[in-house]
Amino acid sequence: MSDPRRILLADADQFFVAVARLVDPEGAGKTPMLIVGGRPGSRGVVCSASYETRVFGVRSGMPIARALKLCPQATSIPVPRGACSKMSRAIRTVLEQFTPVVRGASIDEWYLDLTGTEALYHHEALAVTAARIRAAVLDATGLSVSFGGGTNRLIAKLAVEFGKMKPGTDRTGVFVVEPGQEAAFMKERVALADIPGIGPRFQQALAVRELVSVADVLPHDVGALERWFGSRAGQWLWRRARGVGDATVTVREPAKSISHEDTFRRDVSNEAAIQREVAGLAAKTGADLRDHRLMARTVTVKLKYTDFSIRSASRTVKEAIESDRAVTDLAMALLAHLRRRRRAPIRLAGVGVSGLADAADRQAGLFDESPSTNGGASPVESLRDRRLSRAVDVIRGKFGDGAVQRGPGRDPAV
């Protein structure tokens, strides 16, 4: 049996609120009742809300309109995106000074593997190391980060909730579950809904069997859980309830998809308006693709209707593409297909690309410049298309995004 792993989860406290206050100390910094999320006038939700507003029942994920109804004296501001990315990178840089094995789980969460650093940190307890990392991040960035620790990622993730400092508690910002205590921790302190991967739908299915806490699941053998929830989910639940989780922390894997979507201020039924929107999203997605030096084989268009139902259509081509022309043409064809299937007002449109490959891997001769067969009339990208997109990128880089516009069915105005 090898030594237990030493996994930490670092979670930035009230990240969006904290960053907003940091970048605007006179405004957001002096507003106790602060809600961050959404654009003014848009149909947005709360990304992060200050403790003072939570007293009124404001929660992240809640429509901003509802949050302001619950707490009318609150101020709502959009997410300071640029500052958040910058602060996220700054926190990561500090974390990497303590271990090279840091994996970003989201903009405000990182897993750290400190296995093998025992001698380096004088065999001190994991909680002590975590407290030192916490102090270093606070000192370098001005942001408070809480730590959960344990022998795997599941335990570290669940532990952090017990570390977070809240008004009226004596918490320190660090909570570590000692090796061997995983099962007891799960049984005594964890609700099934807290386990990552158990969302609203799974909770419903669990509730039908009167399973709410981890302790409710423990008496049932794996066979019963498999019968109730399917073989995969049953086995998964049996293991999770006992605190068994993945203990590997790997550095970030390359992105698998890139997408953009937009919710309209009001539902839209005008076909030309929908086409303009999808063309714009396709261009944005194409620009991101090239920005990351990637190419894509699959394009997906997604529409969300007034009733929140979602329809999507995707198309995979033989040779990876990167130009606005190719991405946009495929997206417009997919949109036409979706609108033929269901012509009703939509509240959201989205365009995404997947099947990503490194553009640097393109080798002379590997890609045929002549039109090839992707099922007949499909658009295949030419060298000219790629050059044009890159030229447009350069102009936009110099003069801003509005410098070059492309309308549906028209040639790019360059």
Place this chain on the structure above:
DNA sequence: TCTGGGGTCCTAGGACCC
């Protein structure tokens, strides 16, 4: 004053190939 945007992963069926 209803319900974002950027992702990941899983499932299931059909096509196609060996």
Place this chain on the structure above:
DNA sequence: TCTGGGGTCCTAGGACCC
């Protein structure tokens, strides 16, 4: 003439996370 599976790729839909 009848009867196979397994593996992979693609598409559509859906659950879930922050």
